[in-house]
Amino acid sequence: MKSVFNPAQREGALTSLAETQFDLLVVGGGVSGCGTALDAATRGLxxxxxxxxxxxxxxxxxxxxxxxxxxxxxEQYDFKLVREALKERELMVSRIAPHLVSPVSFLYPLHEPLKERGYVGAGLMLYDALRGREHVLPSHRHVSVKRMRQIAPGLRPDVLRxxxxxxxxxxDDARHTMTLARTASLYGATIATRVECIDLLREGDAVVGAKVRDVESGLIFEIRSTVTALAAGVWSDGLHERAGVSPGYSVTMSxxxxITVPGSAIALETGVILKTDVSVLFIIPWKNEWIIGTTDTPWTGDRENPLATQEDISYLLDQANLVLLRQLRESDIVGIFVGLRPLVATNQGSPTTKISREHIVDHPLAGLVSVAGGKYTTYRIMARDLVDAAVGDLNRKVPESCTEEIGLIGADGVVALRNRVELLAQEHGVTQTLITHLLNRYGSRFEEVLDLAGGDQVMLSAIAPGLEYLRVEILYAVLFEGARSIEDVLARRTRICFEIADGGLEIALDVAGLIAGVLGWSDERLDREVSLYSKLISSQRLSALRPLDSSSDGLRSVS
Ligand SMILES: Cc1cc2nc3c(=O)[nH]c(=O)nc-3n(C[C@H](O)[C@H](O)[C@H](O)COP(=O)(O)OP(=O)(O)OC[C@H]3O[C@@H](n4cnc5c(N)ncnc54)[C@H](O)[C@@H]3O)c2cc1C
Incomplete structure (x- = not known):
């Protein structure tokens, strides 16, 4: 079945990768790469x-x-960029991914009643105007001190006006990216994870595909393609270097x-945005938690597992505490996650690059294009620009990008399904909360999950008390969504990794037991996988938090 990623599909994909002559090979399965695969597949490539x-x-x-x-x-007067991103926002909420992308409100607290209100109000009026006439998200509104006490009792009344x-x-970025990949597969893209591009294949000056390695078996083989598109984010420089390509840009990392803290730690009915000396800080509602971020510092270390420091954590807590009534402490933290922004800069005098907004599209050799930079919101534009750049080397007419019209898997009919939650719950003999949870994660594909459970109440129960994820979703992750490790399940198919204080360590063995059969793990392999996950969680938390203080519990107890 197309659009399903599981061990059997992967085997088939590996054979196809080795045997097919492709129009386009995309390297990198982040949002840019998955978006590119979808853009190209829906143009008939x-x-x-x-x-x-x-x-x-x-x-x-x-x-x-x-x-x-x-x-x-x-503030940088880049109205074109804002307008474009706002258009993407509206498209994603309404047509492309209404099951996965939802509106969220942010309060911009004011420290004085007049000048700041005028400035911020004017900015937000412009922000709303740039959405265009057809929009689904509500407009901004001013909030009085009295109203603020109702919607944001957790903010300090002594400093805010x-x-x-x-x-x-x-x-949920990881879920959205994986859903993009499933949608690309639905439209015919051949996709495999755990396959590394180790070199580019050349014929004369042109690139004609890639030499790759199946990370799981170690097998090395070639994929032949008229054009290869690199969408490798912060790994771009390394790939260029390995393949002996002089790119038109370089990537630095920021x-x-x-951090995440429990919902009960902050009394707010809305997200908050704060201006800091260096950037902005968001307090973002996330299920039963708040996400607080982010920092912005140069990074030159490990790309796979960048670590937070104690300074990073202090900065986040200190900035949030400037406006919070109940001061956050380190012991409130339940999770940490760290990302690397790919910051691109053109190499001097490069004739090959096209800088557009925040991202760069490069065409350094015949048969080779690449993209880097940008932001998550504008992934569709990056994908379109990258495929446009590739088309020139295909020597045939290729239709324009059509992804603006294409809903991701699960998007169809989701509004109607949300209106029918009560009936659906009765029909399936489950609670309305469960149906809503499934609709928010799988949209119209929610019945695939219920069918997999086959009415088994154990499968329909939570993976751990207090968690909303069902046992059957763990199985669905490996049978439909291509999860191949405990980390895939706990860090990306679910977000348990930063949603509970032990990062999911206590349930790691249970999760491993559920997926071991499908993935063909021996007992020894299962133990190894649990230990790998445990090391991952511990390394992140050990680097970021002060040594264990005996009075605290939760997060540091994993070390
Ligand atoms: C802290 C932070 C906060 C952000 N917040 C926002 C936000 O709120 N909104 C927003 O719009 N944007 C945000 N961004 C930006 C956004 O997250 C990024 O622009 C986007 O995720 C980059 O996606 P990508 O696909 O280009 O890179 P990646 O997601 O890094 O994907 C590159 C992929 O290539 C793979 N790869 C590398 N080498 C190889 C190889 N040799 N063979 C095969 N595969 C390979 C990697 O494993 C990786 O999966 C944020 C970024 C950061 C760091």
Whole structure:
């Protein structure tokens, strides 16, 4: 069945990758690569995509998870960029991914009643105007001191003088990226994870595909393609270097740290945006938690597992505490995640690059194109630009991008399904809460999950007390969504990794037991996988938090 990623599909994809002549091979399964695979597949191209690890395992699972126009670009007068991002935001909420992308409100607290209100209000009026006439998100509105006490009792009344409320949107980034990949597969793309591009194949001056390695078996083989498109984010420089390509740009890395704290730690009915000396800080509602972020510091270390420092954590807590009534402490933290922004700069005098907004598209050799930079929100534009650049080397007419019209898997009919939650719950003999949970994660595909459970009440129960994820979803992750490790399941298919204080360590063995059969793991392999996950969680938390203080519990007890 197309659009399903599981061990049997992967075997078939590996054979096809080795045997097919493709039009386009995409390297990198972050949001840019998955978006590119979808753009190309829906234009009628024969597309392959490989990802060295898991979908979204790079930056695309570690963003602030906001689909936004970027208020800060207004201060730089970059209205074109804001307008474009706002259009993407509206499209994603209404047509492309209404099951995965939803509106979220942010309060901009004001420290003085007049001048600041005028400035912020004018900015937000412009922000709303740039959405265009057809929009689904509500407009901004001013909030009095009295109203603020109702919607934001957790903010300090002594330093705040009202605020302005505006709307953006939010997404589970890892789930969205994987859903993009499933949609690309539905339209015919051949996709495999755990396949690494180790070199580019050349014929004369042209690139004609890639030499790749199946990370799981170690097998090395070739994928032949008229054009190869690199969408490798912060790994771009390394790939260029390995393949002996002189690109038109280079990528530097900026580290962004987020922490999560329990919902009960902050009394707010809305997200909050704060202006800091260096950037902005968001307090973002996330299920039963708050996500607080982010930092912005240069990074030159490990790309796979960037670490937070104690300074990063202090910065986040200190900035949030400037406006919070109940001061946050380190012991409130339940999770940490760290991402690397790919910052691109053109190499001097390069004739090959096309800088457009925040991203760069490069065409350094015949048969080779690449993209880097940009932001999550504008992935569709990056994908379109990258495929446009590739088309020139295909020597045939290729239709224009049509992804503006294409809903991702699960998007169809989701509004009607949400209106029918009560009936659906009765029909399936489950609670309305469960149906809503499934609709928010799988949209119209929610019945695939229920069918897999086959009415088994154990499968329909929570994976652990207090968690909303069902046992059957763990199985669905490996049978339909291409999860191949505990980390894939706990960090990306679910977000348990930063949603509970032990990062999911206590349930890691149970999760491993559920998926071991499908993935063909021996007992020894199962133990190894649990230990790998445990090391991952511990390394992140040990680097970021002060040594264990005996009075605290939760997060540090994993070390
Ligand atoms: C802290 C932070 C917060 C952010 N917040 C937001 C936000 O709220 N909203 C927003 O719009 N944007 C945000 N962004 C930006 C956004 O997350 C990124 O622009 C986007 O995720 C980059 O996606 P990508 O696909 O280009 O890169 P990645 O997601 O890093 O994907 C590159 C992929 O290539 C793979 N790869 C590398 N080498 C190889 C190889 N040799 N073979 C095969 N595969 C390979 C990697 O494993 C990786 O999965 C944020 C970024 C950060 C760091």
């Amino acid at each position: 024969k597309v392959a995509m490989i990802e060295v690890n898991d979908f979204a395992s790079g930056t695309s699972s570690r963003s602030s998870k906001l689909i936004h126009g970027g208020l800060r670009y207004l 009202g605020g302005v409320l505006y709307y953006d949107a939010q997404v 580290k962004g740290v987020h």
